[in-house]
Amino acid sequence: MNGMTPIVKTITKFVGSIILLFGLYLIVHGHLSPGGGFEGGVTVAAALILITLAYGKDAVFETVDLVGAFLLQSTGMLIFLAFALLGFTGGYFLLNFLPKGKAFTFLSGGTIIPFTVGIGVTAAFALFGIFIVLVSFRIFKDTEKK
């Protein structure tokens, strides 16, 4: 219920939003800098895990529980599949049908940005789902012993 000490809680307030923003930055800039879908997704999952550690599990689990995590993970897969199937409008699977701008600018990837967003959502909520499963399994085992 009550997580860690007030000092950790206060610093989490300042740092958590920066971590979430940095994760989204890594996801979106996958074609320009190190990172991409999976790495950014891990950082987003790390932000959620940090809030769970600092505030106890009720702070996050009331918005994202196990079912919600797996639903969002499947949504990420569906985003990827939808943009891959949209390639058939030009001829074949996984076609880069969006306009490609000037090289090394932000919008130079075409469909890479929707693909990495899908992968990022999948990775983030799959890892967070694994974390929830591990935590609740441990609680279940403890209550069973008593």
Next chain:
Amino acid sequence: MTTISGIPIYISVPLLISCCLCFWRIIRGPYSADRIVALDMFGILVISFCVFMAHYTDTPYLMDIAISWAILGFIGTLALAKYLEGKNLDD
């Protein structure tokens, strides 16, 4: 000039000596708490490595790796501290 993966040798050797001292404490430490302290400090040393590589090989995007190492090191240390307290996540 002699370099180790792009970093001049008069900068990388002190950092490598520091890393070896951290490793000595990780191997030797009597409690797990000592090992966690050494691991936390090792993470901060890796940030310096990333910054020097970004500077000397002229690849500024390595700074992203430094920032993410700082983030993951902090969260890992908090999780291990929580483990040391010997509590479940719900109390």
Next chain:
Amino acid sequence: MQQFGLFITSLIIWSILTWIPSAEEMSFGVVISIIIAFAFNDLFSHNPIQILHPRRLFYTLLYAPVFLFYCMLANFDVAYRVLHPKLPIHPGIVRAKTTLTTDVARAFLANSISLTPGTTTVDIIDDNIYIHWLNVTTTDTDEITKKLVTRFEYFLKRIFE
């Protein structure tokens, strides 16, 4: 109000990360900042605009050199104790009192104590703040409070309360 403060903070950090920001990157940053402002709405400072009060800014500017001076002093202190062949330390965990009330001020007090000569915060329970001290000279609570805590409390009280 606090969502707006979080939005502005996120936008500033986004423009730092994507330097030099172009128009398309900034429009994407607005979308992401809105997502963050709604995801973190009650996990941020409740009245963020108050840090721009001129009195608080003045004391923040005054606090920075004091803190940096103690930080440098701490490192030379550690260097002296590490390099001395006899290891001159008398460690101990002592109790001190604090008069700060808000959580933000207490967190910054604990972090300041952790980075200054010979001291690390172990825990804060109610008004008691437990400090691990490398060179224990007294065990009296009032004297320790005067020696270790008051020099930061004066500034932090005026910045955060």
Next chain:
Amino acid sequence: MTNVLGYIFIVIGLAFDLLGCLGLVRMPDMHTRLQAATKSLTLGTCSILFSMVIFHGIFSVMGLKSILCIIFIGLTAPTAAHALSRGAHLYGVKLWEKTVVDHYLEDRTAKK
């Protein structure tokens, strides 16, 4: 001139990194090791990052990201040290035998 200033900051950072790790090896128990290492390595790494601000100027990719990293490390390193110190004390790590006083243990046992 700016290069000389930057190299001075790099030398300060490397020296404090080395001293902090030496403290990690030489100090007798966990709390004293934590003290020596946290202080020295935080200031050492922050000074290395600040030297990058001097080399590249503030308004460049390296400079701005270095400032972000300095703010992040300055906020999180003492917090991690505090959490670790409290966790180790609750875990039951023994203090050094020449420890003068331990008010925290007294108060915790008195409460129970």
